[in-house]
Amino acid sequence: MHDPLPQNDHTPNPLLLADTRREQARQLTNILRRRIETREWPPGHTFSHAELVNEFSLGIHAICKVAVPAVRTLREEGLLESRPRLGIRIRIEGESWNADDEHPGIPHDVHIEKILREHLHRGIYRPGEQFPPIFVLAEEFGVSAATIRKALRPMQKQGLLEVRNTNKRYVSAAVVDVSSEELLHIPPRRNPGKAKLLAFGEKRSLAEWAKDSRCTVSYKVLYSRYYLGWDLEKALRTPNTSQGRRERHTVTPKPEHSRLTDSEPLSIKKMLSAAIADGTYQEGHVICVTDIALRKNRPKSQVLQALRALNSESLLGHHPEIGYFVSRKRMPQVHQPRKTKE
Numbered sequence: 001m002h003d004p005l006p007q008n009d010h011t012p013n014p015l016l017l018a019d020t021r022r023e024q025a026r027q028l029t030n031i032l033r034r035r036i037e038t039r040e041w042p043p044g045h046t047f048s049h050a051e052l053v054n055e056f057s058l059g060i061h062a063i064c065k066v067a068v069p070a071v072r073t074l075r076e077e078g079l080l081e082s083r084p085r086l087g088i089r090i091r092i093e094g095e096s097w098n099a100d101d102e103h104p105g106i107p108h109d110v111h112i113e114k115i116l117r118e119h120l121h122r123g124i125y126r127p128g129e130q131f132p133p134i135f136v137l138a139e140e141f142g143v144s145a146a147t148i149r150k151a152l153r154p155m156q157k158q159g160l161l162e163v164r165n166t167n168k169r170y171v172s173a174a175v176v177d178v179s180s181e182e183l184l185h186i187p188p189r190r191n192p193g194k195a196k197l198l199a200f201g202e203k204r205s206l207a208e209w210a211k212d213s214r215c216t217v218s219y220k221v222l223y224s225r226y227y228l229g230w231d232l233e234k235a236l237r238t239p240n241t242s243q244g245r246r247e248r249h250t251v252t253p254k255p256e257h258s259r260l261t262d263s264e265p266l267s268i269k270k271m272l273s274a275a276i277a278d279g280t281y282q283e284g285h286v287i288c289v290t291d292i293a294l295r296k297n298r299p300k301s302q303v304l305q306a307l308r309a310l311n312s313e314s315l316l317g318h319h320p321e322i323g324y325f326v327s328r329k330r331m332p333q334v335h336q337p338r339k340t341k342e
Contacts, residue, residue, distance in 0.1 A: 015056045021065035028052065028070040036079050036090055043092040048115075049140050050124045050132060063132050068139065082142045087115065108143050109150035113186055115141075116151065120160060120175060121183050127176055131161055131169035154187050199232040209236060216240070268296060268306040276315055276326055287316065287324040 049067040196203035210219035225235035317327035
């Protein structure tokens with residue numbers, strides 16, 4: 001757990017007097033530099049962005065514009081350092097910051113989730129306030145954005161965090177009703193990659209189960225389902241929902257007039273002329289505008305335009321009730337060579 005920040009109640013808050021966020025960041029940099037140089041914060045003291053804005057009453061929304069630039073400036077000056085999953089601390093000369101000795105071997109996302117839950121418990125993240133963005137937490141803990149997402153996922157599933165307003169996260173108002181034990185409890189992760197998993201009376205790894213003939217989904221879907229707590233046999237047998245939805249809504253073309261589904265890039269008028277000439281459309285055949293528009297993926301207006309053109313050429317007739325129909329079969333003209341005079 002991070003050490004609490006020293007409070008200076010006898011001095012006014014200079015950051016609240018600044019006009020802009022940039023000026024607040026500059027003043028915060030000077031304040032932190034002064035604390036480090038005067039040993040008010042001794043070497044090895046750890047803190048977080050959220051604790052800074054909480055101490056100076058700036059609100060969580062000021063993390064990106066105030067706390068992050070100030071810490072980044074001091075890190076570039078060599079006064080601060082950060083390590084994966086540990087956070088930020090005052091640099092100790094001649095000593096490197098090793099991993100957390102209290103929790104050896106635990107994954108980064110588990111340790112980060114533990115720290116964030118402690119912040120919720122201590123009231124650093126208040127109900128209804130915006131939660132720090134993923135890229136801010138990634139910079140603070142020195143890990144990737146994917147690791148931060150893994151740390152936040154159980155908290156969102158538990159209802160401690162809410163996602164709204166274009167992927168922004170907020171602290172849920174229900175946090176005040178959650179007990180301390182439940183708030184600080186970290187649910188166990190399922191690690192399907194290292195163990196043989198039991199299903200259908202057999203033990204195999206998840207990769208082996210994905211290749212089994214009884215598996216109806218890909219390895220990626222299977223891994224995601226098992227990680228979310230699905231029973232392995234159910235995860236293997238249940239078809240992918242999105243794939244099944246696509247299959248149910250697939251429109252099967254009618255077998256009639258197979259020439260209309262040809263992929264050859266012909267215009268609608270040329271296609272209809274060819275169908276009349278080779279006998280696909282016999283005399284008296286009624287042309288269905290909707291059918292042609294669906295098969296050729298064209299608007300009805302283009303189909304009607306082609307039909308009117310063929311009607312003007314007397315290849316199609318038109319009746320007010322039945323629409324366009326084939327009036328006569330198109331016969332190719334045969335040109336006989338002229339006889340030369342002997």
